Amino acid sequence: METTTALSFKQLIKQGIPNELPSVKAYETNINHAPKRKEILSDEEKKLALRNALRYFKPEQHEVLAKEFLAELNNYGRIYMYRFRPDYEMKARSIKEYPGKCKQAKAIMLMIQNNLDYAVAQHPHELITYGGNGGVFSNWAQYLLTMKYLSEMTDKQTLVMYSGHPMGLFPSHKDAPRVVVTNGMMIPNYSKPDDWEKFNALGVTQYGQMTAGSYMYIGPQGIVHGTTITVLNAFRKIGKEPKGSLFVTSGLGGMSGAQPKAGNIAGCITVCAEVNPKITQVRLDQGWIDEKITNLDELVTRVKQAKENKETVSIAYLGNIVDVWEKFDQENVHIDLGSDQTSLHNPWAGGYYPSDVSFEDANEMMANEPELFKEKVQETLRRHAKAINQHTVKGTYFFDYGNAFLLEASRAGADVMSETPTIGREFKYPSYVQDIMGPMCFDYGFGPFRWVCASGKAEDLAKTDAIACKVLEKLKKESPEEIRQQMDDNIQWIKGAQENKLVVGSQARILYADAEGRMKIAKAFNKAIKKGKIGTVVLGRDHHDVSGTDSPYRETSNIYDGSRFTADMAIHNVIGDSFRGATWVSIHNGGGVGWGEVINGGFGMVLDGSKDAGRRLESMLFWDVNNGIARRNWARNKGATFAIERAMKSEPSLKVTIPNLVDDKLLADI
Ligand SMILES: NC(=O)c1ccc[n+]([C@@H]2O[C@H](COP(=O)([O-])OP(=O)(O)OC[C@H]3O[C@@H](n4cnc5c(N)ncnc54)[C@H](O)[C@@H]3O)[C@@H](O)[C@H]2O)c1
Numbered sequence: 001m002e003t004t005t006a007l008s009f010k011q012l013i014k015q016g017i018p019n020e021l022p023s024v025k026a027y028e029t030n031i032n033h034a035p036k037r038k039e040i041l042s043d044e045e046k047k048l049a050l051r052n053a054l055r056y057f058k059p060e061q062h063e064v065l066a067k068e069f070l071a072e073l074n075n076y077g078r079i080y081m082y083r084f085r086p087d088y089e090m091k092a093r094s095i096k097e098y099p100g101k102c103k104q105a106k107a108i109m110l111m112i113q114n115n116l117d118y119a120v121a122q123h124p125h126e127l128i129t130y131g132g133n134g135g136v137f138s139n140w141a142q143y144l145l146t147m148k149y150l151s152e153m154t155d156k157q158t159l160v161m162y163s164g165h166p167m168g169l170f171p172s173h174k175d176a177p178r179v180v181v182t183n184g185m186m187i188p189n190y191s192k193p194d195d196w197e198k199f200n201a202l203g204v205t206q207y208g209q210m211t212a213g214s215y216m217y218i219g220p221q222g223i224v225h226g227t228t229i230t231v232l233n234a235f236r237k238i239g240k241e242p243k244g245s246l247f248v249t250s251g252l253g254g255m256s257g258a259q260p261k262a263g264n265i266a267g268c269i270t271v272c273a274e275v276n277p278k279i280t281q282v283r284l285d286q287g288w289i290d291e292k293i294t295n296l297d298e299l300v301t302r303v304k305q306a307k308e309n310k311e312t313v314s315i316a317y318l319g320n321i322v323d324v325w326e327k328f329d330q331e332n333v334h335i336d337l338g339s340d341q342t343s344l345h346n347p348w349a350g351g352y353y354p355s356d357v358s359f360e361d362a363n364e365m366m367a368n369e370p371e372l373f374k375e376k377v378q379e380t381l382r383r384h385a386k387a388i389n390q391h392t393v394k395g396t397y398f399f400d401y402g403n404a405f406l407l408e409a410s411r412a413g414a415d416v417m418s419e420t421p422t423i424g425r426e427f428k429y430p431s432y433v434q435d436i437m438g439p440m441c442f443d444y445g446f447g448p449f450r451w452v453c454a455s456g457k458a459e460d461l462a463k464t465d466a467i468a469c470k471v472l473e474k475l476k477k478e479s480p481e482e483i484r485q486q487m488d489d490n491i492q493w494i495k496g497a498q499e500n501k502l503v504v505g506s507q508a509r510i511l512y513a514d515a516e517g518r519m520k521i522a523k524a525f526n527k528a529i530k531k532g533k534i535g536t537v538v539l540g541r542d543h544h545d546v547s548g549t550d551s552p553y554r555e556t557s558n559i560y561d562g563s564r565f566t567a568d569m570a571i572h573n574v575i576g577d578s579f580r581g582a583t584w585v586s587i588h589n590g591g592g593v594g595w596g597e598v599i600n601g602g603f604g605m606v607l608d609g610s611k612d613a614g615r616r617l618e619s620m621l622f623w624d625v626n627n628g629i630a631r632r633n634w635a636r637n638k639g640a641t642f643a644i645e646r647a648m649k650s651e652p653s654l655k656v657t658i659p660n661l662v663d664d665k666l667l668a669d670i
Pocket residue numbers: 223226227250251252253254255256257273274275276279319320321322341342343344345346350351352353354355401402403404592593
């Protein structure tokens with residue numbers, strides 16, 4: 001009889017779900033686990049969840065597994081099938097180490113394993129990559145079966161993924177995507193948060209976040225880069241040099257923790273408040289903050305000194321952000337740039353801590369006196385907004401960081417509504433996409449392009465960095481004034497990327513590029529692969545981009561023609577990418593801001609140095625960016641009209657409808 005331990009990594013992958021039941025695994029307490037999900041299924045529905053889970057296994061195993069899976073459902077709110085978690089190390093290996101008949105499929109296996117790597121994933125045993133519930137799969141049977149299919153597939157088959165479940169391999173053709181992924185696609189009326197709880201517990205859907213369920217997450221590098229671009233452009237928006245200027249914000253968590261590091265890369269003074277002492281210490285140990293201060297008077301003295309010396313420094317204030325805004329107002333510490341990244345999308349369960357209550361007491365109050373906790377949160381939010389308003393009248397520029405700060409503050413009755421509201425600009429302050437990322441990046445086609453060196457070699461990554469830098473430097477010379485700044489920022493970023501040591505997991509890099517930049521960089525990579533200078537490269541991007549995501553309060557919040565509540569752009573994007581040569585495509589419900597609030601999609605593309613790869617990259621990358629620019633242009637966004645007209649000049653077969661603008665005087669009396 002075969003024992004699993006005797007099998008090699010390749011054999012284990014090819015085996016899929018083992019014939020013999022592996023032994024039960026202990027629940028490891030040193031691993032960061034997903035929280036227990038709320039009890040949502042009726043007894044009858046629990047039976048359905050078990051029936052659904054057991055269909056992955058032979059009937060003779062059902063008796064044992066039914067009891068075990070029911071216990072998982074009762075203890076954790078989900079059936080993860082912990083027993084089937086593989087024993088081999090979960091990490092991206094070199095592409096050569098994967099079994100199979102198809103290089104593209106091997107690259108996808110590498111990306112899947114990277115998303116589940118313990119150094120990358122938030123709750124690796126529950127197959128959650130980030131964002132608390134952003135899953136690659138819902139259970140280990142899905143993982144095992146998917147890897148088996150990928151190890152068997154040829155380049156004339158397509159694997160169909162239904163929200164984590166591998167439906168199977170279907171005959172297709174060489175130019176078709178090898179994998180098509182959907183995550184959380186629901187009939188629109190069944191897309192509320194509790195619907196996710198219920199249908200995910202039943203095992204029939206999952207929340208793929210953005211890059212988790214599309215196998216494209218590359219660790220914290222993406223967040224650091226995006227935040228750096230935001231901070232740099234925010235300073236430009238206000239016409240100030242970062243050097244000697246002060247940026248005040250809060251949160252040192254998953255995404256928010258990138259703010260001080262980004263502030264340092266941009267070159268300003270960053271003060272970031274965080275109430276959780278453990279998290280503050282982690283960021284200090286990691287070197288993502290330079291100093292920690294626990295006393296407000298000391299903080300004022302230190303910030304004044306840093307301003308005087310024009311230092312580049314990041315300071316964590318261990319305490320409530322509201323106290324910082326109020327103290328700086330009293331002490332006349334001028335804040336140049338202000339924002340907030342507490343988790344206000346989740347205000348009643350630890351996303352936002354009230355002032356005047358200790359961190360420990362707040363945690364107790366939240367569980368035992370939820371109504372009082374809510375009152376305290378809302379009271380703090382009103383104070384928070386009031387203090388920000390005091391600063392903005394003195395010249396501070398404040399922006400909402402996509403964390404629902406303005407939304408929750410308005411619900412708490414804070415003074416944050418605009419006195420002259422227009423469609424999409426209901427609040428006093430803009431969101432980061434409305435004022436910064438939208439008009440300065442997305443409308444021109446600049447977005448988070450990324451690649452992974454499938455050889456796993458750091459030297460390949462260094463070579464791709466050099467290639468990308470050379471391409472951008474050449475492009476910059478011919479760039480129109482409108483986009484030169486973006487080129488400069490990314491050249492500076494790529495030059496500092498090695499030094500900033502941003503790689504966690506696979507050998508990956510991110511930078512912001514427009515359609516032309518993405519195509520030229522990809523072409524140069526493909527050429528280098530052909531010449532044997534580097535190994536296979538996987539291209540991709542974050543869903544948080546020009547065309548992939550329809551999200552009315554984030555990615556498409558700077559669309560003011562009323563269409564920001566539609567999702568045609570994201571759907572067209574994924575369909576268009578799929579027949580233009582993407583190696584895999586994905587379309588999700590809810591990425592970034594929650595189920596029902598957004599439709600977001602992405603792609604992966606394998607470059608192997610072939611002519612076919614060269615043809616596909618040009619066709620697909622051109623569409624992948626210009627689709628969104630065309631739509632942003634139709635919404636009357638000036639930068640996008642500029643960019644699409646430029647694209648039409650470079651590619652005569654592109655013909656896009658340009659909007660005619662109405663003289664507002666004509667409508668004044670209507
Ligand atoms: N950076 C980005 O690119 C980006 C983009 C869009 C949205 N966001 C949003 O930003 C928010 C933060 O994301 P995250 O992953 O960092 O969440 P997180 O929960 O990991 O971190 C938030 C941190 O804020 C702290 N906090 C809460 N209330 C506080 C208070 N009053 N004073 C000081 N600290 C307080 C918490 O202790 C926590 O550590 C989310 O709502 C997310 O959706 C981030």
